[in-house]
Amino acid sequence: MDDFNWRVVDETLADYLLAHPDIRDRWLLEQTIYTGASRRAMFRQMPFQTAAAVLDIGSGFGALALDLACLPLDLQIRGIDFDDGKIAVARELAVAIRNKGGYHSDSIPKFDEGDVYAMPYTNESFDVVIARFVLQHLTDATRAIEEMRRVLRPGGYVILIDIDENMTVTYPESSAFVDLHGAFIRLQQMRGGDRVIGRKLSTFLQRANFAQVTASAQVLSQHAFIQPNDSAHLFAVRRFLSVRDDLVREGIMSEQDFDLCLTAYANEENTWEFHSSAQVVALGRKPS
Numbered sequence: 001m002d003d004f005n006w007r008v009v010d011e012t013l014a015d016y017l018l019a020h021p022d023i024r025d026r027w028l029l030e031q032t033i034y035t036g037a038s039r040r041a042m043f044r045q046m047p048f049q050t051a052a053a054v055l056d057i058g059s060g061f062g063a064l065a066l067d068l069a070c071l072p073l074d075l076q077i078r079g080i081d082f083d084d085g086k087i088a089v090a091r092e093l094a095v096a097i098r099n100k101g102g103y104h105s106d107s108i109p110k111f112d113e114g115d116v117y118a119m120p121y122t123n124e125s126f127d128v129v130i131a132r133f134v135l136q137h138l139t140d141a142t143r144a145i146e147e148m149r150r151v152l153r154p155g156g157y158v159i160l161i162d163i164d165e166n167m168t169v170t171y172p173e174s175s176a177f178v179d180l181h182g183a184f185i186r187l188q189q190m191r192g193g194d195r196v197i198g199r200k201l202s203t204f205l206q207r208a209n210f211a212q213v214t215a216s217a218q219v220l221s222q223h224a225f226i227q228p229n230d231s232a233h234l235f236a237v238r239r240f241l242s243v244r245d246d247l248v249r250e251g252i253m254s255e256q257d258f259d260l261c262l263t264a265y266a267n268e269e270n271t272w273e274f275h276s277s278a279q280v281v282a283l284g285r286k287p288s
């Protein structure tokens with residue numbers, strides 16, 4: 001698993017962003033680029049056998065599928081997402097990476113348009129099914145997991161990766177950040193999602209009758225000097241800005257409060273800060 005070509009993935013994603021600065025859901029492409037290291041760090045925990053059929057549900061711009069295709073395991077990879085725009089981008093990226101010699105075999109990841117609640121695949125057709133940062137957006141995670149179980153072969157693995165915002169800790173706390181972050185969590189909740197779903201993943205798997213269920217939190221912590229022009233800080237500012245209209249429409253924040261908070265957050269003084277956040281990885285096996 002050590003022989004990989006993720007540099008090609010990184011370059012291809014960065015080139016795409018440069019060429020398409022106004023892409024819809026730009027934040028997700030940016031997040032895809034800058035979470036590369038933590039995404040890949042999980043692979044060692046994952047039970048991939050050579051030539052396994054792997055399904056990445058809610059594949060977005062294809063980050064996970066493209067990374068996996070670079071491993072020297074000849075995996076047969078499919079991604080599925082109900083957003084046709086993201087599927088089109090993922091297909092384009094997959095071809096660009098192949099053309100630069102990024103993969104180990106001739107087979108490139110395939111991407112299908114479809115809903116995670118009713119996937120266009122026959123029963124028991126995958127060895128591994130993965131969902132990264134997807135269940136937090138769903139109104140019925142249990143139903144999605146049942147559908148994941150349906151397409152898994154007996155003995156196959158399900159891997160769920162998601163955030164738990166109650167494990168996010170900052171000190172000293174910026175009140176502007178606390179207000180914006182709280183509003184952001186509330187918005188997702190009002191849409192039926194759940195940003196504290198991380199702790200629940202293994203229980204979902206247990207209840208869905210998966211065996212050998214495990215879970216672990218990946219914690220990223222740092223004590224760092226934060227400057228307003230840090231790329232992570234700028235990313236957070238743009239991410240909040242991307243939901244401004246939704247927050248106002250849903251009555252979670254007034255335009256004035258949002259603008260005041262965002263201006264305060266964007267212009268915060270340089271400061272030393274402790275920040276910690278976590279994502280949970282839960283794994284289960286479909287009994288043979």
Ligand SMILES: C[S@@+](CC[C@H](N)C(=O)[O-])C[C@H]1O[C@@H](n2cnc3c(N)ncnc32)[C@H](O)[C@@H]1O
Pocket residue numbers: 028032057058059060061062063064080081082083086114115116117131132133134137138
């Ligand atoms: C935060 S993104 C995560 C993308 C990708 N898994 C990653 O790790 O970068 C969530 C993705 O789930 C997709 N999604 C949400 N609900 C879905 C559904 N019911 N069926 C298919 N895709 C869905 C969205 O379109 C979006 O691309």
